[in-house]
Amino acid sequence: MHEEKQLKSMKGRITDFLYYLYRIVIIIFAISLFIPSFNPARICGMVNGNMSLFTSGVSYSALTQSITRAVNRGWVQESTFVLLFISSLLSCLGIFSAVAAGCMSLGSFKLRRLGHYIVLIGTFVGYLGLGGALIAYNQVSKTSNTDWVQPMFPNGVYIIGAMFTIVLVLTIVLLYLIPKPNKNEVYSLEAKYKLFLILMPFIALTFVFSYLPLWGWRYAFFDYKAGGTLSWENFVGFKWFTILFQNKATRNDIVKVMQNTLAMSALGLSTSWCAMAFAIFLCEIKNMRIRRFIQTCTTIPNFISWVLVYSFACTIFATDGLISNLIVRNGGTAVNFLMNGDHIWLKMLAWGMWKGIGWSAIVYIAGISGIDQQLYEAATVDGAGRFQKMWHVTVPGLLPTFFVLFLMGVAGILSNGLDQYLVFENPNNTQDIKVLDLYVYKLGIDQGNIPISTVIGMVKSLVSVTLLFIANKLSKIIRGNTII
Amino acid sequence: MKINLANKKNEKKQLKSSGPKYHLHPGDVIFNILNYSFFIIFTIACIFPFYYLFINTISDNDLVRKGAITLIPKGLHLKNYISLKNVNDLMTSFMVSVSRTVLGTGLMVAASGLVGFVVTKKEMWGRSLWYRFIVITMYFNAGMIPWYLNMSMVGLTDNFLGYIIPGIVAPYNIILVKTYIESIPAELEESAYIDGATYINVFTKIIWPLSKPILATIAIFGAVGHWNSFTDSLILMQNDASLHTLQHRLYTYLNETSNIGAIMRSGTGQLSAADQALLLNSKTIKYTISMVTVLPILFVYPFMQRYFEKGIMLGAVKG
Incomplete structure (x- = not known):
């Protein structure tokens, strides 16, 4: 009796351990769905090397985006790619079934057993898909134009196949280990896991869109050209990092860009008190209706996009804009003020203020209405005038808010945003307007220079996070309160 | 919310009650004039572009092209909006x-x-x-x-x-x-x-x-x-x-330096006279598209x- 119990607990421990293993394997399996080098559908050079199994399985147009020419010339059959698409879809379904089983493995034995049955079918479907990919590869490799089609054996078939096998083996072992079915069992899931499973899709989304991009930092270490692949052959280590400083042209670019970025951020920070002043003086307008009206009108610009701001700028300052019209009417010649590249930092600051100051003031206006009225009364009794009350009562009341916003601004000193500078950029001002974000956009998206732009983005992200931590620490030291 | 409302009521009462007793020093008057002027000018600066854009889209296109519309719309019509199709x-x-x-x-x-x-x-x-x-x-x-x-x-x-x-x-x-x-x-x-x-x-x-x-x-x-x-x-x-969004499209049009005809369906040969006139008038088209983008x-x-x-x-x- 005693021995049996011990055996049982031994068996239970092994089962538990295997379930942990099972779930970890399934998570890795699910992630590999998004890793391009594991894609079993990459059977030839015409399939984008940047495409994951997931994309191949859900988007036929993405899978076949560059095969048109080869199909028209008869080098490959379109049916091959239909087969490839269906195969990818089946492989995806197989992986989905494993994910479902992984979720079910958190429940009662009956639920777990159901999950295992699903995964048995799913693995079969997945193997079918991998087989289909191999058949497609076989067809593609018979092409008459190997230079164009570049057939290549999809190594992903082995990797995904191996994962299916591991899951299958674990499933069979676990099916054997868990207790035999019995009539009283029900499908059930503990509340803590129920809640977790509700949250899981959102965790997955966060992972894919916020954490997975970090995996893209590896491009900084490779000699990568758009559409190509990463391999140890084009691994270059820190080459791009050193090129930034050694190559004279790049270095000059970076110095100029950093000047623009820091100057415009500094201008923005050094004028950030303006919003507070705006709020304080606005509250001196005692007529509530007028004050509301002003507040309404000055907040609107915050809610239109930078493209529209640029459109407004054109209607007023362009060659056919309002000011030129007035000049022409008085006998002058039309001028396009937007093409003028002088004082562009100040102009950008002015546009930023026009758009943002009314909105930034709202938080201070709310702060002012939160200041204790007794303080003002006391100040009046003490004989304080209007400005003294502003300076000695209102400003100290708003300073904590100002301080937090200022520190956040310092942490974001490298992130000026892209929109504003992109829309206002033109050949005359491009030298002085190019901030870091715009530079990265031009370099990476327009010129396709992925590695260097990744390096810059990477350094920028790291510096920003560090600054945020420092700002947070400072806030903790000075105010005894963190900002994040 | 209730507290807010109560506050507002109190404020109003205070204003009313303190009204007659309120002495205006010359300094206060100057301050108020300056303060009001600043905010009125800034408010106008904030809403004038919206207004200017709008009157230019509903005014006579010829006048708009000549730059004759400054503060008051002339020759009202809505053809620009209809032509957007x-x-x-x-x-x-x-x-x-x-x-x-x-x-x-x-x-x-x-x-x-x-x-x-x-x-x-x-x-x-x-x-x-x-x-x-x-x-x-x-x-x-x-x-x-x-x-x-x-x-x-x-x-x-x-x-x-x-x-x-x-x-x-x-x-x-x-x-x-x-x-x-x-x-x-x-x-x-x-x-x-x-x-x-x-x-x-x-x-x-x-x-x-x-x-x-x-x-x-x-x-x-x-x-x-x-x-x-x-x-x-x-x-x-x-x-x-x-798949471009309206903002992106507007950006493209604003940067369109070549003949605006490129953005119109000129190839169909079914353009009415009014649309033909519009073809020549890139300015009003840009303005109208901006207006459509800002209206929502x-x-x-x-x-x-x-x-x-x-x-x-x-x-x-x-x-």
């Missing part, structure tokens, strides 16, 4: 913008509500870990290029879903909703659980209706964000012009205002 791809872009705004906002609000609710449940497995896992993403990002490569890896470039799916989980909004839900009395939920309600029941029947104010706030800010979003269209939809914002603006301060004050709460 002939502008290439404008309708497509409009539909893209509208559908991404509706779908994107709807899904974001639903997700924020659900996630905000679930992370308030203490019994959840790994609650604080997962909450931090989501919220911490506010403070870092991999950078534009890795993000773009990632989007292309998961197949969301040149794909309408690229506008929707990445925006579903919005950490900041989740914090707002979570904070709000925490302020709802727990007894309401507990009695429902005792009656045998499931989590989903409680969420749809109790939490969702009670959280409407905060959900409306995030919905409105989310919708404005979607409508104004421009760089994602620029970066993600490089190869498929039919102006329409929702009055509704938004109610939520400004609420949203901003809630924003002061930490995660």
Whole structure:
């Protein structure tokens, strides 16, 4: 009796351990769905090397985006790619079934057993898909134009196949280990896991869109050209990092860009008190209706996009804009003020203020209405005038808010945003307007220079996070309160 | 809200009662004049572009071309707005913008509500870990290029879903909703659980209706964000012009230096005389498209205002 119990607990421990293993394997399996080098559908050079199994399985147009020419010339059959698409879809379904089983493995034995049955079918479907990919590869490799089609054996078939096998083996072992079915069992899931499973899709989304991009930092270490692949052959280590400083042209670019970025951020920070002043003086307008009206009108610009701001700028300052019209009417010649590249930092600051100051003031206006009225009364009794009350009562009341916003601004000193500078950029001002974000956009998206732009983005992200931590620490030291 | 109203009433009373006693020193008068002038000038600077754009779209096109419209519209007509149907791809872009705004906002609000609710449940497995896992993403990002490569890896470039799916989980909004839900009395939920309600029941029947104010706030800010979003269209939809948003389209038109005929369906040969005239008038076309792009914002603006301060004050709460 005693021995049996011990055996049982031994068996239970092994089962538990295997379930942990099972779930970890399934998570890795699910992630590999998004890793391009594991894609079993990459059977030839015409399939984008940047495409994951997931994309191949859900988007036929993405899978076949560059095969048109080869199909028209008869080098490959379109049916091959239909087969490839269906195969990818089946492989995806197989992986989905494993994910479902992984979720079910958190429940009662009956639920777990159901999950295992699903995964048995799913693995079969997945193997079918991998087989289909191999058949497609076989067809593609018979092409008459190997230079164009570049057939290549999809190594992903082995990797995904191996994962299916591991899951299958674990499933069979676990099916054997868990207790035999019995009539009283029900499908059930503990509340803590129920809640977790509700949250899981959102965790997955966060992972894919916020954490997975970090995996893209590896491009900084490779000699990568758009559409190509990463391999140890084009691994270059820190080459791009050193090129930034050694190559004279790049270095000059970076110095100029950093000047623009820091100057415009500094201008923005050094004028950030303006919003507070705006709020304080606005509250001196005692007529509530007028004050509301002003507040309404000055907040609107915050809610239109930078493209529209640029459109407004054109209607007023362009060659056919309002000011030129007035000049022409008085006998002058039309001028396009937007093409003028002088004082562009100040102009950008002015546009930023026009758009943002009314909105930034709202938080201070709310702060002012939160200041204790007794303080003002006391100040009046003490004989304080209007400005003294502003300076000695209102400003100290708003300073904590100002301080937090200022520190956040310092942490974001490298992130000026892209929109504003992109829309206002033109050949005359491009030298002085190019901030870091715009530079990265031009370099990476327009010129396709992925590695260097990744390096810059990477350094920028790291510096920003560090600054945020420092700002947070400072806030903790000075105010005894963190900002994040 | 009630407290606010009471405050307002008090303020009004104070104003009234203090009115007659209020002595105006010369210094006060000068201050008020300067203060009012500043704010009036700034207010005009803020709304004049909207007005100027608008009167130019409804005035006689010839006068507009000559630059004769400054403050008062002349020769009113709405032909410009009607002619927009002939502008290439404008309708497509409009539909893209509208559908991404509706779908994107709807899904974001639903997700924020659900996630905000679930992370308030203490019994959840790994609650604080997962909450931090989501919220911490506010403070870092991999950078534009890795993000773009990632989007292309998961197949969301040149794909309408690229506008929707990445925006579903919005950490900041989740914090707002979570904070709000925490302020709802727990007894309401507990009695429902005792009656045998499931989590989903409680969420749809109790939490969702009670959280409407905060959900409306995030919905409105989310919708404005979607409508104004421009760089994602620029970066993600490089190869498929039919997926460009209205903002992106406007940007393209504003930069169109060549003959504006390129943006009109000139090849069909079915243009009316009025449209022919319009063809020559790139200025009014640009103005009218800008107006169409800004109008939805102006329409929702009055509704938004109610939520400004609420949203901003809630924003002061930490995660």
